[in-house]
Amino acid sequence: MSHLTDLPVWAAIPVCLLLLAGSAISLIGSIGLIRLKTFYGRLHAPTLSSSAGTILICLASMIAFAVLQNRWIFHEVLIVLFVILTTPVTLMLLGQAALYRDRIEGSTDVPRKTTGPEPDLSAIDI
């Protein structure tokens, strides 16, 4: 890590600020996981770190290594792209699972399915 000391001050300041902002946002997202009370509310908290947190930390990394190695770094752009492309998959999976379970349990907080077959209650042992 010693080569990080080669970073000039004018680059170190924005890198530090971006890193701190990114980590603060990720921290707030994690606090949200505790503070929000419902499962669906908690779905929103980690998206803070997967969007703004990732983008800010990747920006910091781009600036730091662009200055240190004197070239443009694109790997971070790809990281942001992949994170944005893949989070909906996990999120939908979790959301669908929660919806399915709430409907099976007959929870009134969850809207009914508009059409299509209702979940088969007889097949499942609750």
Add this chain to the structure above:
Amino acid sequence: MRYWFPYPLLSLSLFALWLLINQSISPGHILLGGMLGISWAWVMVNLQADRTRLRKFRRIAVLTGHVAIDVLRSNLAVMRVILRSGNRPVNSGFVTIDLSLRDDNALALLACILTATPGTAWLEFDRQTGVLMIHVLDLENGARWSDLIKRRYETPLKEIFE
């Protein structure tokens, strides 16, 4: 031509991705990336993905700008909600939206947009009726949210994809 290049845009983006990951434009990487791009497009043929033509590149630029602004704004909004949630109960709820968008790729993109903006989570889409259910963290007004998503995202996506 169609036989060799079933998904030209996909091949091209895979090729660009390969060069970006390796950070080099040496002839070896260009050859390897080209081969990978073309052969992975053949894999996609078996998955029978919808083939869509992108149109109206100006709309794409405008939509990208809108999404960037919304991601920023909703990040701030969700942070405020989380930090205040100790004092004030969170007013969250489900919103159902009637979508007229049917293109698979456009719907996938809409899912990415809605997920990337914190505060909205895509929960369920009914393919038969076209009803989308999302969960909104800070629900002021259900009709406003459904209006916003229809106007800001669905209309431009329809213009771009259909």
